[in-house]
Amino acid sequence: MSTAATFPATSAVELAVVERGGFVxxxxxxxxxxxxxxxxxxxxxxxxxxLILPRSSMKPMQAIACATAGATxxxxxxxxxxxxxxxxxxxxxVVRGMLAExxxxxxxxxxxxxxxxxxxxxxALVQDHGSPSPVRHNCSGKHAAMLAACRVNGWDTQTYxxxxxxxxxxIRETIERLTGVRIAxxxxxxxxxxxxxxxxxxxxxxxxxxxxxxERSPFAMHRTAGALLRAVRENPWAVEGPGGDDTLTIExxxxxxxxxxxxxxxxxxxxxxxxxxxxxxxxxxxGSLVALALxxxxxxxxxxxVGEALAERPDLRVLGGGKPVGIIRASV
Numbered sequence: 001m002s003t004a005a006t007f008p009a010t011s012a013v014e015l016a017v018v019e020r021g022g023f024v025x026x027x028x029x030x031x032x033x034x035x036x037x038x039x040x041x042x043x044x045x046x047x048x049x050x051l052i053l054p055r056s057s058m059k060p061m062q063a064i065a066c067a068t069a070g071a072t073x074x075x076x077x078x079x080x081x082x083x084x085x086x087x088x089x090x091x092x093x094v095v096r097g098m099l100a101e102x103x104x105x106x107x108x109x110x111x112x113x114x115x116x117x118x119x120x121x122x123x124a125l126v127q128d129h130g131s132p133s134p135v136r137h138n139c140s141g142k143h144a145a146m147l148a149a150c151r152v153n154g155w156d157t158q159t160y161x162x163x164x165x166x167x168x169x170x171i172r173e174t175i176e177r178l179t180g181v182r183i184a185x186x187x188x189x190x191x192x193x194x195x196x197x198x199x200x201x202x203x204x205x206x207x208x209x210x211x212x213x214x215e216r217s218p219f220a221m222h223r224t225a226g227a228l229l230r231a232v233r234e235n236p237w238a239v240e241g242p243g244g245d246d247t248l249t250i251e252x253x254x255x256x257x258x259x260x261x262x263x264x265x266x267x268x269x270x271x272x273x274x275x276x277x278x279x280x281x282x283x284x285x286x287g288s289l290v291a292l293a294l295x296x297x298x299x300x301x302x303x304x305x306v307g308e309a310l311a312e313r314p315d316l317r318v319l320g321g322g323k324p325v326g327i328i329r330a331s332v
């Protein structure tokens with residue numbers, strides 16, 4: 001991708017605001033699309049046809065590609081393949097187990113060394129004179145799945161992140177099958193793996209196909225997608241971690257929730273209703289609350305349940321002198 005860019009501000013609409021003492025202090029603008037249970041467009045905000053980089057919201061499609069290539073994990077290990085986890089000891093232990101299952105150690109990971117995102121884990125690691133490591137990187141589960149697929153197929157494990165590697169070619173083809181469109185461009189994600197430019201609508205349609213898949217499907221890709229959905233809903237802790245937006249949303253509503261860096265968020269309700277959005281300023285702080293508001297408007301979750309859940313989230317409160325003086329709220 002060279003001259004292509006995320007949609008301009010003129011193609012964006014207000015999705016959320018930050019209020020302090022009744023004064024609107026900040027506005028989050030972006031684009032969003034809602035697909036109904038059968039895939040029809042229920043709502044379109046801004047211009048969802050413009051290109052975005054889905055970042056980690058693309059992980060479910062990458063996970064399905066790895067699984068169909070032979071990385072056949074189950075339960076919490078399968079859930080970790082689509083995670084942007086907080087690097088807790090439990091996350092690291094599961095990733096190490098995934099690698100050991102195919103005869104590898106964490107030294108095979110090519111994601112950058114990282115400190116745990118979870119503060120308690122990071123503090124404990126510092127006190128023990130630990131250091132950043134690839135297994136603590138939030139994408140290590142995805143990388144473990146990629147390495148497992150390489151081992152099964154006899155592909156090189158040193159260069160598995162190269163866009164021309166057989167694994168990455170398979171991932172790209174799988175994503176194109178799920179979205180129904182050709183990839184618009186390829187760049188490098190923060191973890192070193194390829195990330196593909198696509199429209200927000202394409203992302204939504206790919207995720208909708210995953211969200212409406214069944215483990216009883218005659219097609220392997222859809223059976224795999226159904227198994228991934230179940231693994232995530234049964235192991236929400238694995239997808240992010242304590243207090244994380246995705247984990248809390250999955251626990252509270254039973255939906256499939258996956259955020260991506262730079263303000264991307266995808267939610268899939270149990271009936272297949274799918275929301276995909278992108279905050280143009282790259283902030284993730286309002287993504288899940290806007291996506292939940294859109295799901296509620298579409299009737300996939302109740303307005304009352306969303307209100308109760310959001311009222312319990314301290315990160316949505318605006319503080320003044322340590323006391324609540326405002327709120328971050330959806331505009332949709």
